[in-house]
Amino acid sequence: MTGGCSCGAIRYEIASFPLLLYTCNCTNCQRISGSAFALNMPVATKGFRIVKGEPKGWHHKSPSGADVTSWFCGECGARIYGERKSRPESINLRAGTLDDTTWLVPVAHMFLRSAQPWVLPAANAECHEIGPDDYRPLAEKWRAMWPEFFRQD
Ligand SMILES: [Zn+2]
Numbered sequence: 001m002t003g004g005c006s007c008g009a010i011r012y013e014i015a016s017f018p019l020l021l022y023t024c025n026c027t028n029c030q031r032i033s034g035s036a037f038a039l040n041m042p043v044a045t046k047g048f049r050i051v052k053g054e055p056k057g058w059h060h061k062s063p064s065g066a067d068v069t070s071w072f073c074g075e076c077g078a079r080i081y082g083e084r085k086s087r088p089e090s091i092n093l094r095a096g097t098l099d100d101t102t103w104l105v106p107v108a109h110m111f112l113r114s115a116q117p118w119v120l121p122a123a124n125a126e127c128h129e130i131g132p133d134d135y136r137p138l139a140e141k142w143r144a145m146w147p148e149f150f151r152q153d
């Protein structure tokens, strides 16, 4: 998979299938995206590569207190992915930056307590007022949705 920012200065490639896809309706994600929710797609760090340009980093704390770096294009300002100090094995890609967004169906919705009242969940998606403490059962569900990309063993 490939993707990039709005102006084309930053381009990336993903070599391994994403680990999860979910929306986050927290007020932080609403502000950052300038929209109703963020479409977050964790990807294994070792499968993610910037192939053009150099994103700029913004270091801050997430609402839960985690040290986060948000990477964005210094030219057009598009946010591309986030990285957590405590979770170096994966990055959190903004799924809308992919070149092909036609297949993006979230497996869960987070922070529905602050969701816009008209937001409806995707079919069969898990709904969370905040989010799960453990993302593993959700990752399991996601893998079951994509048997062609994950060996079932
Ligand atoms: Zn750009």
Ligand SMILES: [Zn+2]
Residues within 6 Å of the ligand: 024, 025, 026, 027, 028, 029, 030, 038, 111
């Ligand atoms: Zn959020």
